[in-house]
Amino acid sequence: MHWSPKGERGSDQSNFQLFLLKGEIFSLYFGTTLVVVISSYDLLKETLVKQADIFTDKPKDGMFPVLQRVNGIVEASGALWKENRTTVLASLKAFGMGKNVMAEKVEEEIHAYMEEIEKLDGKPTDVKEITGRAVSNIICNFLLGRRFDYEDTYFTKFLNIFDKTVAAASQGNLHAWFPFVRHLPGDLFKAKEIINNQSFFDEFMRDFRTKIEDDESSGINKDNIIAYYLKEMRDKCDKGQQTHLSDEGLTRVISDFMVAGSETSTSTLLWFFLYMMHYPDVQNKIHDEIDEQIGVGRTPKITDRPKLTFLNAVIMETQRIASIVPLGLFHRCTEETVVRGYTIPKDTFIMPHLDSVLHSEKIWGDPHNYRPERFIDATGNLKNPEELVPFSMVIAALAVVVVVVVVVVVVVVVVVVVVVVVEVVVAAAAVVLVVAAAAAAGGRRICLGEALAKAELFLFTTYILQKYQVVPEDPNSLPSFDSVLGITRMPKPYKLRLLKRDAVTE
Numbered sequence: 304m305h306w307s308p309k310g311e312r313g314s315d316q317s318n319f320q321l322f323l324l325k326g327e328i329f330s331l332y333f334g335t336t337l338v339v340v341i342s343s344y345d346l347l348k349e350t351l352v353k354q355a356d357i358f359t360d361k362p363k364d365g366m367f368p369v370l371q372r373v374n375g376i377v378e379a380s381g382a383l384w385k386e387n388r389t390t391v392l393a394s395l396k397a398f399g400m401g402k403n404v405m406a407e408k409v410e411e412e413i414h415a416y417m418e419e420i421e422k423l424d425g426k427p428t429d430v431k432e433i434t435g436r437a438v439s440n441i442i443c444n445f446l447l448g449r450r451f452d453y454e455d456t457y458f459t460k461f462l463n464i465f466d467k468t469v470a471a472a473s474q475g476n477l478h479a480w481f482p483f484v485r486h487l488p489g490d491l492f493k494a495k496e497i498i499n500n501q502s503f504f505d506e507f508m509r510d511f512r513t514k515i516e517d518d519e520s521s522g523i524n525k526d527n528i529i530a531y532y533l534k535e536m537r538d539k540c541d542k543g544q545q546t547h548l549s550d551e552g553l554t555r556v557i558s559d560f561m562v563a564g565s566e567t568s569t570s571t572l573l574w575f576f577l578y579m580m581h582y583p584d585v586q587n588k589i590h591d592e593i594d595e596q597i598g599v600g601r602t603p604k605i606t607d608r609p610k611l612t613f614l615n616a617v618i619m620e621t622q623r624i625a626s627i628v629p630l631g632l633f634h635r636c637t638e639e640t641v642v643r644g645y646t647i648p649k650d651t652f653i654m655p656h657l658d659s660v661l662h663s664e665k666i667w668g669d670p671h672n673y674r675p676e677r678f679i680d681a682t683g684n685l686k687n688p689e690e691l692v693p694f695s696m697v698i699a700a701l702a703v704v705v706v707v708v709v710v711v712v713v714v715v716v717v718v719v720v721v722v723v724v725v726e727v728v729v730a731a732a733a734v735v736l737v738v739a740a741a742a743a744a745g746g747r748r749i750c751l752g753e754a755l756a757k758a759e760l761f762l763f764t765t766y767i768l769q770k771y772q773v774v775p776e777d778p779n780s781l782p783s784f785d786s787v788l789g790i791t792r793m794p795k796p797y798k799l800r801l802l803k804r805d806a807v808t809e
């Protein structure tokens with residue numbers, strides 16, 4: 304469900320509509336599977352964060368039991384999940400995740416994206432396809448260490464298959480809950496299509512891998528996740544170390560990245576453009592801020608981010624109100640436990656109802672109003688409330704761990720500074736911090752792409768609004784806030800026009 308700013312309800316074409324019910328905790332059955340829906344910030348914290356050891360794993364058969372394999376990150380559990388995740392995180396760190404190197408890869412893609420936008424020449428367009436293509440290409444750049452030209456036939460074919468997989472996966476996945484439907488004649492529930500797409504996908508993965516290995520043997524292009532993963536796997540095998548890293552794991556990591564990293568950022572950008580059309584005052588204010596802080600003489604940089612307080616607040620408000628992963632991703636409860644007096648049996652599926660936090664009246668007061676100012680404090684600084692959970696709950700937990708460690712470290716430093724050399728303590732403190740953060744991240748499911756997604760959202764929106772005004776196709780009729788719920792909550796297709804700002808001013 305989506306609430307428009309004027310309080311009108313939009314509609315999701317979703318199978319989940321029924322479940323957007325009231326109550327902090329309730330259970331229901333999907334087929335024969337018991338699912339417990341957990342709502343409210345406090346309750347999600349009580350479960351996903353405070354009882355993380357019990358609530359971190361994923362359903363044993365994964366989201367698509369028809370594929371009969373669970374590996375990679377999103378669907379994996381236990382030691383297998385941890386090693387895949389740690390390896391990928393280490394590779395991202397090695398290539399500058401969270402630093403400017405990451406932003407440079409994003410910027411490289413945005414330059415190509417802006418050329419495509421320029422070609423539109425202000426004509427009414429549904430920008431979903433070109434935006435999605437640019438966002439997927441960024442993920443390819445991380446996976447392979449290179450981007451593709453938009454005309455590249457290999458890339459186009461890959462994206463087509465990927466789109467089909469996402470579309471089939473978005474259609475309710477009924478065969479996961481009612482296994483008998485897989486045996487019905489025809490393919491009404493898309494089980495066969497998912498299996499076929501997956502084997503195409505696997506073929507592409509093998510191709511990707513061969514290309515990387517060729518590059519590797521010729522000594523080029525080592526800054527990519529695939530090369531890093533393969534090297535780790537080989538090194539561990541050579542040393543006779545036990546490892547969960549495998550070819551299958553790598554294939555799943557690649558598809559996890561494509562699925563988790565493409566639709567999410569694309570959907571958020573489409574919501575952003577939609578809100579810009581509905582709120583021209585907000586858009587004008589961003590234009591003014593960009594003009595003042597960056598001007599028109601140079602392209603935006605990630606280092607401009609702290610200067611654009613209002614734009615940051617608009618992105619946060621868009622993520623909050625759009626709530627693109629409203630029902631989170633399933634977790635699994637690995638031990639019987641009691642929550643608020645209700646017994647949750649072992650292996651129950653847990654649905655984290657993130658929407659209940661992002662749209663909570665208790666937290667936001669007026670959750671259905673689009674009001675970016677809620678993220679700016681009285682002194683004009685950006686606020687970062689822990690209840691803003693589009694990437695799930697874990698950030699708050701991580702922050703808490705880090706804050707606790709920082710406090711302990713500061714106290715230790717103050718005490719020890721009198722007798723010992725300060726640098727030694729600070730160095731030790733840094734190690735403790737890294738270890739603590741790693742432990743927290745390793746034990747919980749923080750969105751692995753949060754830093755990348757935030758860089759993308761900032762750079763795409765700044766580049767576009769520096770040059771263009773986003774206006775509706777028809778000035779007398781704004782596109783609706785209705786949404787379609789698939790893997791993410793996407794706005795229903797709409798067309799916009801991107802008008803050059805200098806032309807508008809003239």
Ligand code: HEM
Pocket residue numbers: 376377378388559560563564565567568571627628631632633655693694695696747748749750751752753755756
């Ligand atoms: C606006 C963009 C994004 C949003 C709102 C978002 C949101 C989420 C959410 C809600 C989860 C579920 C966490 C949980 O299980 O509790 C998640 C997991 C994940 N996301 Fe994102 N995400 C975004 C972008 C990305 C990007 C760009 C990537 C890839 C580079 C990515 C990779 C992942 C992965 C791999 C996981 C699984 C983590 C695990 O299970 O250990 N996400 N994301």
